Amino acid sequence: MTSRNTEYYSGLIRELLKLPKECEWVEFKHNNSDKEEIGSYLSALSNSAALVGKTSAYVIWGIEDHTHEIIGTSFDPFTQKVGNEELENWLLQRLNPKLHFQFQCLQIDSKSVVVLEIPAASKHPTAFHNEEKIRVGSYRKKLKDLPEKERELWRALDKAPFESIFAMEHIEGDRVLQLLDYISLFDLLEQPVPDGNQAILENLVSEDLVFHDETGGFNITNLGAILFAKRISDFSKLERKTMRVIRYKGISRIETLKEQPGGKGYASGFEGLIDYIMGQLPSNEIIEKALRKSVPMYPELAVRELVANAIIHQDFFEHGTGPMIEIFDNRIEVTNPGVPLIDTQRFLDSPPKSRNEKLASLMRRFGICEERGSGIDKVVSQTEYYQLPAPLFETPNGFTKAILFAHIDFDDMSKEDRIRACYLHACLQFVNRQKMTNKSLRERFGLEEDKVSVVTRVINASVDAELIINSSSSESRRDTSYVPYWSVSHE
Numbered sequence: 421m422t423s424r425n426t427e428y429y430s431g432l433i434r435e436l437l438k439l440p441k442e443c444e445w446v447e448f449k450h451n452n453s454d455k456e457e458i459g460s461y462l463s464a465l466s467n468s469a470a471l472v473g474k475t476s477a478y479v480i481w482g483i484e485d486h487t488h489e490i491i492g493t494s495f496d497p498f499t500q501k502v503g504n505e506e507l508e509n510w511l512l513q514r515l516n517p518k519l520h521f522q523f524q525c526l527q528i529d530s531k532s533v534v535v536l537e538i539p540a541a542s543k544h545p546t547a548f549h550n551e552e553k554i555r556v557g558s559y560r561k562k563l564k565d566l567p568e569k570e571r572e573l574w575r576a577l578d579k580a581p582f583e584s585i586f587a588m589e590h591i592e593g594d595r596v597l598q599l600l601d602y603i604s605l606f607d608l609l610e611q612p613v614p615d616g617n618q619a620i621l622e623n624l625v626s627e628d629l630v631f632h633d634e635t636g637g638f639n640i641t642n643l644g645a646i647l648f649a650k651r652i653s654d655f656s657k658l659e660r661k662t663m664r665v666i667r668y669k670g671i672s673r674i675e676t677l678k679e680q681p682g683g684k685g686y687a688s689g690f691e692g693l694i695d696y697i698m699g700q701l702p703s704n705e706i707i708e709k710a711l712r713k714s715v716p717m718y719p720e721l722a723v724r725e726l727v728a729n730a731i732i733h734q735d736f737f738e739h740g741t742g743p744m745i746e747i748f749d750n751r752i753e754v755t756n757p758g759v760p761l762i763d764t765q766r767f768l769d770s771p772p773k774s775r776n777e778k779l780a781s782l783m784r785r786f787g788i789c790e791e792r793g794s795g796i797d798k799v800v801s802q803t804e805y806y807q808l809p810a811p812l813f814e815t816p817n818g819f820t821k822a823i824l825f826a827h828i829d830f831d832d833m834s835k836e837d838r839i840r841a842c843y844l845h846a847c848l849q850f851v852n853r854q855k856m857t858n859k860s861l862r863e864r865f866g867l868e869e870d871k872v873s874v875v876t877r878v879i880n881a882s883v884d885a886e887l888i889i890n891s892s893s894s895e896s897r898r899d900t901s902y903v904p905y906w907s908v909s910h911e
Contacts, residue, residue, distance in 0.1 A: 428591070429524045429535050433480060435590050437488045444468035444555045445477035448485045453495040455502055459511050462538055462546065464553035464560040466519060469540035471554070471573050475586035475639075476540060482533035492531030497523040516547045520657060520739055539657065540585070542737050545573055582736040583643035583778040587655045589633060593621050596630055596638050599655075600648045604688035605629070608786040628778060642736070643778055647687040661742040663693060663731070667700045671750045686731050690788055694724055700747050702826065718752060718824050722802040722811075725795035726822045728788050730756035732780045733820065755821045764813040764820075765887075766906065767796040768847040797851055799824075800844050807866045809833060810841035830865050838878045841865070843887040846904045855891055855901035 436446055445468050447461060458479070465477035482493035502510040512518060524535045545552045545563060552563040554573070563570050588599070594617065602620055605627070606613045614620050621638065624630040629644030645655045652662045663682035669675040680696065682689060701716045701723075730743040735758025743756040761773040774780040783789045799811055799822075809825040825837075833841075845864045846856040854860075862868075862875045879902060882888045889908075892901045 426524070426526050428588075429526055429537075430528055432478075432590055433528060433533060433535065436478060436480065437483070437490075439488075442485065442558050444472055444557075445474045447477075447479045448483035448488065449479060449481045449493075449495075450484065450491060451481065451493050451495055453481075453497075453500060455500075455507060455510065458507075458536070459514055459548040460553055460560055461536075462511060462515060462519065462521060463548040463551070464555045466538050466541045466546035467552065467563065467573055468555035469538065470542065470545075471569070471576050473576070474540055475589060477538040479536040479538070480533065481535075482528075482531060490528055490531050490533065493534055494532070495534055496525065497534060497536070498525070511548075514549055516550065517544055518739060519546060522656065541573070541577060542582075542585075543577060545570075545577070581776070581778065583641060583776060584628070585642050586631070586639040587642045587645035587658055589639045590637050591633075591640070592637050593617055596621060596624070596640060599640065599650060600624070600629070600644060601650050601685065601688040602648065604685075605648055608687060627782070643782070645685065646736075647685045647779065647782065649685040650688075651683055652685060653683070660740050661734075661736065663727075663743050663745065665693075665697055665700065665745045665747070667747045669749075671748050673746075687783065687786055687788065690728075694720065694727065697723060697727070697745055697747070701752065702747075702749055717826050718808070719802040719806055722799045722824060723752070725789070725799050726754040726811075726824070728783065729795060729822070730754050730820075732774055732776060732783055732789060733760060734758050735775060738818070750826045752824045753821055754823075755819050757819055759815045759818060760820050764815060765843075767813060768800065768844070768851055769904075769906065797848060800848050804845065804848070804864050807864075809837050810844045812840065830867060835881065839882045839885055839887065842878050842882040843885075843904065846882075846888045846902055850903050850907050855903055856888070857899065857901050 439446060442448055445465055447465065461479050465479065469475070469477035481495045482491060483489070484491050497507055500507040508523065511521075519539050521536060521538045524537065526533055526535070553560045554563045554566060554569050556566070556569070563573070597617060597620065602624060603613060605624070614623055621630065624644065625632065629641060629648065631639045631641060633639050640655075642658065645652070645658055646661060649655060649658070653659050663686070665680045665682070666676060667678045669677050678700070682693060684692065698716055698720055701718060703716055727745065734743055734756035738757035741757045743754070746753040746755070758775070761775060762770040780789070789795060803809070803811055803824065806827070808827050812823040812825070814821045814823070841864065842861060845861055849856045849860060858872055858875050858879065861879065862871060865875065867875065879888070883890070883902075887905055888902045889905055890900060891903045891907075892899070
């Protein structure tokens with residue numbers, strides 16, 4: 421751990437010692453290091469923290485329970501083993517769901533103190549050995565024996581959005597301004613930076629990026645940290661949520677050329693992230709006005725929209741993983757944790773749904789993402805304009821993946837590529853109050869008029885796949901119009 425973390429935990433402990441007694445989310449101990457006891461506390465305090473609205477709970481060794489005097493401890497979690505297994509790993513394997521808890525050893529007044537920081541339960545109650553506990557006063561009880569508490573906990577888990585949970589608590593205002601890139605906030609809002617630290621902090625509070633703390637300090641929300649952290653790594657609970665950009669050699673993942681994890685918050689670092697991605701993309705040589713120049717293989721607007729979508733629609737409660745950009749010679753894949761809230765085939769027409777509405781709202785205000793929807797219509801429009809293969813949207817193993825493909829000639833496209841392009845073209849036409857025809861699809865593929873029959877076969881295959889339907893009674897193939905299968909419900 422860094423000296424910053426040591427200072428943070430030292431200050432935190434001194435604040436917790438001011439509590440009149442132990443509570444649902446704080447436990448003081450001397451030397452008791454029984455592994456089963458610690459596991460039981462992990463479950464009970466994690467659930468209790470969620471119930472009372474705390475981000476974290478704490479077990480602190482080296483404190484006399486009744487007097488709160490610092491007496492020191494001989495417990496060392498990093499040397500203690502269960503058989504041949506480290507204590508921390510032994511505990512983690514018996515928790516469900518897994519928690520990103522952490523031990524911290526430090527010296528306070530020349531005495532050894534150990535802190536166990538326990539994240540509040542999210543989505544599901546925390547169980548140890550498949551048994552869920554809850555703290556009632558200073559006692560630990562089985563959650564199933566307290567049905568009213570269990571109902572309250574589930575209600576709390578259902579209504580606690582990620583953005584409102586605290587990423588860091590009990591810190592001074594000056595420290596908040598050291599951790600957050602507040603200048604970027606006002607730049608994105610096109611507002612001048614207020615005069616004085618207090619005015620700046622109050623603006624951060626008004627945007628729900630920071631909250632006043634009952635001790636007189638401040639708490640930084642996940643929303644504030646994930647959008648405006650100068651270094652996301654300063655927030656241990658969010659470190660795995662940084663955007664990773666990986667450039668591979670060739671078309672497989674066998675050889676990595678470069679891997680770059682993001683450092684800044686999503687909002688303050690967005691433009692730099694896009695510039696970096698565009699700089700890593702393969703390029704095409706084109707001739708324009710007799711001059712040869714190199715252009716990125718994919719339109720920047722499409723890349724921006726997909727990256728913004730990955731940020732906004734990810735499931736932040738999926739632990740240990742964050743959004744990722746993978747660049748190959750023939751494609752770029754944008755992946756985020758969590759399955760989408762709407763069917764991938766309805767991305768173009770469905771009203772926007774986000775599991776992170778506060779984050780999405782701010783990103784819209786900053787102009788980083790679309791105001792009215794997902795921006796997928798722009799992605800499809802851009803790929804059509806540059807006559808690239810249609811993007812592909814997948815949901816592998818609880819993730820959402822969007823893929824942009826490099827240019828290939830129509831003759832080299834697979835049947836699936838052509839059908840997907842036909843369907844998305846029909847969707848784009850429909851949301852633009854138009855209908856797809858043989859001519860519009862030929863133009864989308866960049867084909868000459870003598871390719872009418874070729875395009876007709878693509879249309880027929882898409883009809884057979886039940887992705888588009890005939891919407892006109894014209895006997896001429898050229899004049900027949902088509903709409904996506906779901907459009908009937910719109911009319």
